[in-house]
Amino acid sequence: MSKHLPLGPGGEFDRIRAIIAGLGAAAGPIGDDCALLPFGDTTLALSIDASLEGVHFRTDWLGFPEIGWRATAAALSDLAAEGAQPIGVLVSLGVPSDGQRSTDNASAAVDAAAEIMMGVGAAAQSVGAKVLGGDLVRAERYLVDVCVVGKADRPVRRAGARASDGVWVTGTLGGAAQALRELQAGRRPDPDAMRRFAHPEPRVAAGRWLASHGATAMIDISDGLAGDARHLAAASGLVVEIALERVPCWMGVQPLLAARSGEEYELLVTLPAAFGEGQARAFTLAHDLPLTRIGTCVPAPKGGPGAARFTDRGVAVAVPGGFDHFASA
Amino acid sequence: MSKHLPLGPGGEFDRIRAIIAGLGAAAGPIGDDCALLPFGDTTLALSIDASLEGVHFRTDWLGFPEIGWRATAAALSDLAAEGAQPIGVLVSLGVPSDGQRSTDNASAAVDAAAEIMMGVGAAAQSVGAKVLGGDLVRAERYLVDVCVVGKADRPVRRAGARASDGVWVTGTLGGAAQALRELQAGRRPDPDAMRRFAHPEPRVAAGRWLASHGATAMIDISDGLAGDARHLAAASGLVVEIALERVPCWMGVQPLLAARSGEEYELLVTLPAAFGEGQARAFTLAHDLPLTRIGTCVPAPKGGPGAARFTDRGVAVAVPGGFDHFASA
Numbered sequence: 001m002s003k004h005l006p007l008g009p010g011g012e013f014d015r016i017r018a019i020i021a022g023l024g025a026a027a028g029p030i031g032d033d034c035a036l037l038p039f040g041d042t043t044l045a046l047s048i049d050a051s052l053e054g055v056h057f058r059t060d061w062l063g064f065p066e067i068g069w070r071a072t073a074a075a076l077s078d079l080a081a082e083g084a085q086p087i088g089v090l091v092s093l094g095v096p097s098d099g100q101r102s103t104d105n106a107s108a109a110v111d112a113a114a115e116i117m118m119g120v121g122a123a124a125q126s127v128g129a130k131v132l133g134g135d136l137v138r139a140e141r142y143l144v145d146v147c148v149v150g151k152a153d154r155p156v157r158r159a160g161a162r163a164s165d166g167v168w169v170t171g172t173l174g175g176a177a178q179a180l181r182e183l184q185a186g187r188r189p190d191p192d193a194m195r196r197f198a199h200p201e202p203r204v205a206a207g208r209w210l211a212s213h214g215a216t217a218m219i220d221i222s223d224g225l226a227g228d229a230r231h232l233a234a235a236s237g238l239v240v241e242i243a244l245e246r247v248p249c250w251m252g253v254q255p256l257l258a259a260r261s262g263e264e265y266e267l268l269v270t271l272p273a274a275f276g277e278g279q280a281r282a283f284t285l286a287h288d289l290p291l292t293r294i295g296t297c298v299p300a301p302k303g304g305p306g307a308a309r310f311t312d313r314g315v316a317v318a319v320p321g322g323f324d325h326f327a328s329a
Numbered sequence: 330m331s332k333h334l335p336l337g338p339g340g341e342f343d344r345i346r347a348i349i350a351g352l353g354a355a356a357g358p359i360g361d362d363c364a365l366l367p368f369g370d371t372t373l374a375l376s377i378d379a380s381l382e383g384v385h386f387r388t389d390w391l392g393f394p395e396i397g398w399r400a401t402a403a404a405l406s407d408l409a410a411e412g413a414q415p416i417g418v419l420v421s422l423g424v425p426s427d428g429q430r431s432t433d434n435a436s437a438a439v440d441a442a443a444e445i446m447m448g449v450g451a452a453a454q455s456v457g458a459k460v461l462g463g464d465l466v467r468a469e470r471y472l473v474d475v476c477v478v479g480k481a482d483r484p485v486r487r488a489g490a491r492a493s494d495g496v497w498v499t500g501t502l503g504g505a506a507q508a509l510r511e512l513q514a515g516r517r518p519d520p521d522a523m524r525r526f527a528h529p530e531p532r533v534a535a536g537r538w539l540a541s542h543g544a545t546a547m548i549d550i551s552d553g554l555a556g557d558a559r560h561l562a563a564a565s566g567l568v569v570e571i572a573l574e575r576v577p578c579w580m581g582v583q584p585l586l587a588a589r590s591g592e593e594y595e596l597l598v599t600l601p602a603a604f605g606e607g608q609a610r611a612f613t614l615a616h617d618l619p620l621t622r623i624g625t626c627v628p629a630p631k632g633g634p635g636a637a638r639f640t641d642r643g644v645a646v647a648v649p650g651g652f653d654h655f656a657s658a
Contacts, residue, residue: 022443026450028459035461040369048476050421050464092379092474114351121355130357132364135379145421147476
């Protein structure tokens with residue numbers, strides 16, 4: 001089954017490859033942002049994304065509604081990366097048995113589960129989806145696991161990039177990383193950067209626009225631009241060349257940090273060479289969001305696997321890969 | 330939105346009702362075993378079910394493949410209760426960073442994640458489904474959260490029971506509870522009972538048969554027969570009368586324990602009064618599984634809510650409700 005899983009390098013991805021090899025015939029075609037199921041005259045897109053207290057969030061950094069929003073936005077980002085229209089979300093919610101805290105208003109105990117779910121609901125509604133179901137369990141630490149379902153008449157996979165396609169990215173990268181760095185240092189982040197970290201916007205409308213304007217391959221950069229460029233390159237079997245000096249960076253953030261930040265939830269997309277700045281301006285007008293060309297696809301060396309290569313003003317630069325849950329353990 | 334959630338009583342269900350009230354318009358129609366989405370000429374059925382170490386399982390009671398099987402069977406049981414055909418599963422898997430244990434064969438480290446997923450894959454394959462995707466995260470304790478997707482041309486909801494319908498249950502109840510009691514006492518359970526606990530069979534084929542033979546309402550008894558009879562009665566707005574002496578019990582298990590055990594994953598189903606023992610025998614022949622009539626639906630007192638009533642040889646008996654994660658906390 002390993003042919004189903006052309007992922008970039010990394011301990012976590014080695015582990016996932018081993019799991020899928022062990023599954024044998026029980027595994028479906030795994031290896032895109034979403035599972036894609038042809039269904040009637042459309043394609044269902046499904047993805048699941050777990051957020052755990054202490055791993056993905058801390059309750060002293062984010063309020064409960066933000067925890068719910070962020071976990072849901074992360075899962076919806078996978079639908080965005082297929083150009084899919086979200087339909088609904090299902091949520092497994094783990095809360096400690098003392099998950100009710102009192103507030104200044106002594107009469108109103110705040111139910112953490114209800115607050116998290118209000119964030120989940122707000123994120124779902126922001127892209128036209130509903131909360132379809134869930135499971136509420138007692139847990140030692142907070143857990144928000146979100147499964148999203150959507151549909152796409154023409155899903156954009158990771159595997160469709162062609163040599164000479166342009167490589168583009170939405171948004172401005174590094175704000176979330178900057179906020180995270182400040183939080184980790186015990187400082188209060190800049191409010192705009194904090195908003196990027198706590199309240200990411202799933203790029204659903206942007207993804208659908210790109211899908212309908214010729215996108216050949218697309219991926220969300222939840223593992224970071226560098227790591228996800230490697231996944232896209234591996235799936236498409238070519239080399240993705242990225243010029244770091246072109247990467248749109250959050251004010252005060254260096255391109256190398258922006259390219260490694262795994263908290264961004266923007267889209268990396270390949271578009272035909274003919275897609276130019278005029279169309280990018282139309283995208284920006286429609287979505288109030290930058291769309292920046294940062295590189296080009298070139299053929300892989302004969303027989304070689306796909307790869308991502310980075311340069312800084314023409315000089316090759318090594319950019320370590322994306323976030324790896326197990327490498328950091 | 331509370332009209333969408335006619336559940337039985339219990340602290341956990343009060344909490345779920347509060348969550349759905351808070352969701353407002355963001356909530357879809359919640360309150361069946363699965364979320365049901367009309368889609369083309371069929372209906373999609375989706376459900377999510379979390380299994381946590383220390384809450385739902387212990388690694389000294391179950392092997393890793395059993396942990397994966399059991400978590401997946403529990404989720405597939407929700408599809409069975411709609412009469413749905415499973416399509417696939419998505420799994421969020423949390424494993425500790427030391428989730429590799431060595432075996433007697435020093436050369437073969439066992440990867441817990443891969444073993445759990447082999448159990449997930451086997452359970453999925455047993456009902457014709459595939460593993461479509463997942464998320465692998467580092468966690469303090471093992472976590473297996475399974476989202477299932479299936480389809481049903483005619484889903485059987487909880488709400489369709491009518492007065493005079495017969496009340497039936499599949500299988501034999503209490504084996505899993507007996508195994509659990511032995512495990513909790515530090516004893517080795519009887520192998521057959523242990524198999525019921527560790528390797529429950531999702532009743533998918535049985536559920537589809539019942540759906541095609543007139544089932545008016547159906548629910549899986551993952552909260553226990555007593556608690557889930559209350560959910561079905563509340564959804565259908567009538568009284569479900571159950572004769573405890575008719576409940577098919579595992580050898581050595583009293584009906585009261587069998588009716589409260591929340592580990593059974595059998596189906597509680599209402600069928601028209603005309604459905605009789607001859608058809609039950611046909612069911613048993615087809616599925617090698619008992620189907621036992623344990624009661625009757627009667628109208629609710631005028632204006633009153635649905636409820637479940639239990640008798641033992643004609644004498645009313647109080648049977649406390651189903652398993653409540655938060656009541657036990």
